[in-house]
Amino acid sequence: MVSINTENYEEPLLSTNEHAMVSYDLGVIENRESSAIENVSNGNDVSPIVYYSSPTKIGKKRRLNEANWKVNVVKRLRNSGKPYQCTKSKKNMPRRELKPSCKDKCKFKCGFKFTEEQRQSILNDYWSLGAIEKQWTFIVNSVDIIIPKQRYVKVDSEGNVATIRNNNNAFFLTISGEKTRVCKLFFKNTLGINNRPIETALKKKNNNTNISSMKDNRGTHSNHYAVNKSIKNGIKLFIESIPKIESHYIRANSKRNYIDGSKTVTDLYRDYVEKCKSQNVPYGTYITFYRIFTQDFNISFFTPKKDLCDICEAYKNITDEEKESKKQNYELHLKEKNLSRIEKEKDKNNKNILVAVYDLQGVFQCPKGDVSVFYYKSKLNVLNLTIYNLQNNSVESYVWDESNASRGVNEIATCVYKYLEKISAMAKDLDVVFYSDNCAGQQKNKFMISMYTYAVKTLPNLKSITHKYLVKGHTQNEGDSAHSQIEREVKRQLRSGPMYTPDAFVGAIKAARKKSEPFHVNEMCFDDFFDWKSICTQMNFAIMKDEDNNTVKLAGLKMIKVQSSDPDAIFFKESYADELFKKAIVVKKKRNHNSHSIHLDLQKAYLQKPGLAERKKTDLMDLVNKNLIPRYYKPFYESL
Numbered sequence: 107m108v109s110i111n112t113e114n115y116e117e118p119l120l121s122t123n124e125h126a127m128v129s130y131d132l133g134v135i136e137n138r139e140s141s142a143i144e145n146v147s148n149g150n151d152v153s154p155i156v157y158y159s160s161p162t163k164i165g166k167k168r169r170l171n172e173a174n175w176k177v178n179v180v181k182r183l184r185n186s187g188k189p190y191q192c193t194k195s196k197k198n199m200p201r202r203e204l205k206p207s208c209k210d211k212c213k214f215k216c217g218f219k220f221t222e223e224q225r226q227s228i229l230n231d232y233w234s235l236g237a238i239e240k241q242w243t244f245i246v247n248s249v250d251i252i253i254p255k256q257r258y259v260k261v262d263s264e265g266n267v268a269t270i271r272n273n274n275n276a277f278f279l280t281i282s283g284e285k286t287r288v289c290k291l292f293f294k295n296t297l298g299i300n301n302r303p304i305e306t307a308l309k310k311k312n313n314n315t316n317i318s319s320m321k322d323n324r325g326t327h328s329n330h331y332a333v334n335k336s337i338k339n340g341i342k343l344f345i346e347s348i349p350k351i352e353s354h355y356i357r358a359n360s361k362r363n364y365i366d367g368s369k370t371v372t373d374l375y376r377d378y379v380e381k382c383k384s385q386n387v388p389y390g391t392y393i394t395f396y397r398i399f400t401q402d403f404n405i406s407f408f409t410p411k412k413d414l415c416d417i418c419e420a421y422k423n424i425t426d427e428e429k430e431s432k433k434q435n436y437e438l439h440l441k442e443k444n445l446s447r448i449e450k451e452k453d454k455n456n457k458n459i460l461v462a463v464y465d466l467q468g469v470f471q472c473p474k475g476d477v478s479v480f481y482y483k484s485k486l487n488v489l490n491l492t493i494y495n496l497q498n499n500s501v502e503s504y505v506w507d508e509s510n511a512s513r514g515v516n517e518i519a520t521c522v523y524k525y526l527e528k529i530s531a532m533a534k535d536l537d538v539v540f541y542s543d544n545c546a547g548q549q550k551n552k553f554m555i556s557m558y559t560y561a562v563k564t565l566p567n568l569k570s571i572t573h574k575y576l577v578k579g580h581t582q583n584e585g586d587s588a589h590s591q592i593e594r595e596v597k598r599q600l601r602s603g604p605m606y607t608p609d610a611f612v613g614a615i616k617a618a619r620k621k622s623e624p625f626h627v628n629e630m631c632f633d634d635f636f637d638w639k640s641i642c643t644q645m646n647f648a649i650m651k652d653e654d655n656n657t658v659k660l661a662g663l664k665m666i667k668v669q670s671s672d673p674d675a676i677f678f679k680e681s682y683a684d685e686l687f688k689k690a691i692v693v694k695k696k697r698n699h700n701s702h703s704i705h706l707d708l709q710k711a712y713l714q715k716p717g718l719a720e721r722k723k724t725d726l727m728d729l730v731n732k733n734l735i736p737r738y739y740k741p742f743y744e745s746l
Contacts, residue, residue: 185241187233187298202233205295208288216292224281225296232297238322242307246320248293249308250276275308337390341398344378349484349725350405363405369481371396377478415579442664443580445682450574450583453539454496460529463541464493464522465585466513466548467592470611473735474596475604483729484722486746488608489513490592490615491521492625494585496541500623501588502528503615506630507608509718509746516711517630518548519557519638524628530567539572543581546661550575552649552692555666555676556642559693560706562670570669577664588625591618606739635711644706645693649676652690718746 172178176193183190187202204225207217220228235241252274277293278285294300310320350363369377375395382389421429421436429436453461471485487508494501504521511517522540530536542549558571576583595618596611605611615627649658658678665679667687677687718726726743729735735743 182236185233185238186236187229202229202298204229205298207295208292212289212292214287214289214292216288219286219288220279220281220296228279228281228296229298238303239320241303242310242320245304245307246311248278248280249304250278252276333390333394334388337388337394338398340382340387341378341390341395342402344381345374345399345403345405348405348482349722371399374399417579439577442682443577446574446577446580446664449682450496450541450576453574457497459537459539460533461496461539461541462493462525463496463583463585464491464518464525464549465542465583465589466491466518467589470596472608472611473604473606473729475600477604477734479729479732479734480604483725486608486718486722486726488611489517490611491518492585492588493522493525494583494588496584499584501619501625503588503625503627504630505608505612505615505627506632507746510630510632510715511635511712512716513548515548515551515553516638517635519554520635520711521628521630522554523557523561523636524634526561526565526568526571530565534567535569536567537570537572538568539574541574541576541583544575544578544661549573550660550663552647552660553638553642555649555668555692556645556647557638558666558668559645559647559673559676560638560641560708562668563673563706568670570667572665572667574665575663588618592625594618606735607742632712632715633710637709637711640709641706647692648694649690649692652678652688654688658690 180190180193184199189199189201191198204222207220207225208214210217232241232244235244254274275290276287277290278287279293279296280286288296290304294304307320372392375392378395379389417436417439421432424432450461453459467490470488470490472488473480473485489506489508491504492501493504502525504524506517526538529538544550548554554573558573562568562571592615595614596605599605599610599614599617605614612627612629615625617624619625649660652658662680663678664682664684665687667677668675669677674693675689675691677689679687717723723743723746726735726746730737730740730743
């Protein structure tokens with residue numbers, strides 16, 4: 107590590123690198139990359155067929171910032187006349203300062219023409235230029251050529267004239283807008299330089315009469331190593347071919363994609379080299395592979411839940427001055443977090459209500475196992491919504507795969523509605539309280555509230571539904587423990603072999619809890635899901651203003667309540683500290699109709715099975731045809 111004396115140097119240094127991780131697979135290249143590989147092997151440029159990521163910078167790893175390289179920092183300090191430490195010799199070089207004036211015997215009497223303050227001003231102006239090209243220009247403009255009136259020449263024994271010495275130079279310094287001639291020693295000592303920059307500047311002037319075009323050509327040779335374009339394109343095609351999925355937890359504010367797998371970047375590079383060798387095509391170095399991997403792609407190995415609060419982490423890392431201005435908002439955030447946890451604990455101990463938390467588990471992909479090719483094929487996504495009763499610890503699990511349905515509000519609302527149907531059939535005058543995160547696309551939206559309104563209207567034993575949203579960044583809850591149990595059971599079962607179908611995942615859910623009541627699994631088909639967006643339209647449902655004519659912003663609400671006694675309204679709180687609910691009419695009565703008498707037609711969300719994308723189904727059938735998935739499961743994959 108080279109230390110740098112950065113006294114008076116105010117440019118900020120870069121922050122620590124973030125590390126991006128990725129995983130992908132080779133087998134898919136046989137189908138999607140064969141034409142590109144052939145072009146590479148024939149020496150052709152494959153750029154016209156490249157289909158990798160967008161040209162904008164999306165990678166997690168920072169780009170090279172040459173301005174903050176230590177050698178360039180030292181260079182700027184040196185060119186500004188400031189103290190610095192040599193990167194190689196570690197020698198400390200002092201600041202550029204005035205040197206003594208010339209002697210009194212000087213014929214130009216330089217010392218009498220300039221005061222020390224004027225000399226210091228000239229020194230500061232010269233080094234404030236900060237670039238050696240500008241300093242060369244300053245020197246050239248301060249030197250005039252003088253042709254001697256008489257000149258003696260030497261003649262050798264053969265009568266040839268020897269080399270004639272160059273013309274003389276006159277040096278000038280400007281003070282108060284007037285050029286004043288000085289001797290060379292005074293010129294050098296005032297600028298704090300030696301002969302070398304003067305000789306270099308005059309030499310460049312003689313070689314190129316255009317002063318403005320003088321450049322520092324050191325290190326600008328054209329003999330740099332460049333990676334072949336075909337190798338770069340081959341690496342990008344290889345990484346792009348990896349099947350990727352979105353993060354359920356942070357996709358609203360992140361474009362990063364994730365890949366199921368346990369390989370490292372080094373493992374991926376070995377697979378890449380092996381593939382290139384088998385195709386007899388050139389391949390890049392690990393450094394080239396790693397840079398492309400981290401700078402041109404925004405992908406990671408896992409789909410992690412967002413455990414750290416971005417508000418809290420950002421507050422920890424700002425300066426004390428910024429903390430002072432943001433302290434009030436931060437303390438309010440912590441207060442809401444603490445109040446939400448107190449509220450949940452209080453509800454758990456209330457025997458007069460039913461309290462549950464629901465959340466969608468991270469995507470399970472099948473087939474799943476240690477077979478290497480599985481990492482490089484698009485796989486079937488299996489989804490699991492768990493509803494965890496906080497009072498008796500019972501868990502309802504709703505499972506479906508992506509060929510039957512998506513994972514939007516229709517699917518989430520249907521599962522919650524079926525849970526309400528089940529519990530309302532077992533109790534009377536039931537008050538239900540739900541907790542969840544703040545995912546706007548799945549539960550914090552008007553379609554989910556429409557489902558709650560429909561439920562209190564149509565389910566006879568349901569008195570009210572209250573949904574309380576946990577504070578962003580602090581949504582950890584008991585449902586996470588259920589997901590953790592399922593994931594541990596999946597890992598245990600994978601020790602005995604791969605899991606090929608969603609049925610294996612369902613079996614793992616049923617076996618996940620050993621010492622208490624097992625999880626209740628509800629396997630969902632496309633025909634089970636309802637269209638709650640249509641219900642919202644039929645209700646003429648809209649969240650606009652409360653009874654005091656204040657605008658209601660759904661994103662800022664902490665609690666929402668609907669009740670059978672007033673199904674046309676929602677009651678809400680904007681803070682856990684609020685004592686009373688506010689009211690807003692959200693079901694608008696249509697002309698000549700009473701909202702209670704309007705018939706609501708609950709329609710199916712899917713009239714037929716959506717199926718899989720052709721590309722994904724091709725990958726799965728390729729695994730079946732190569733016996734990487736046993737042919738026993740072929741009918742299942744053909745039906746997708």
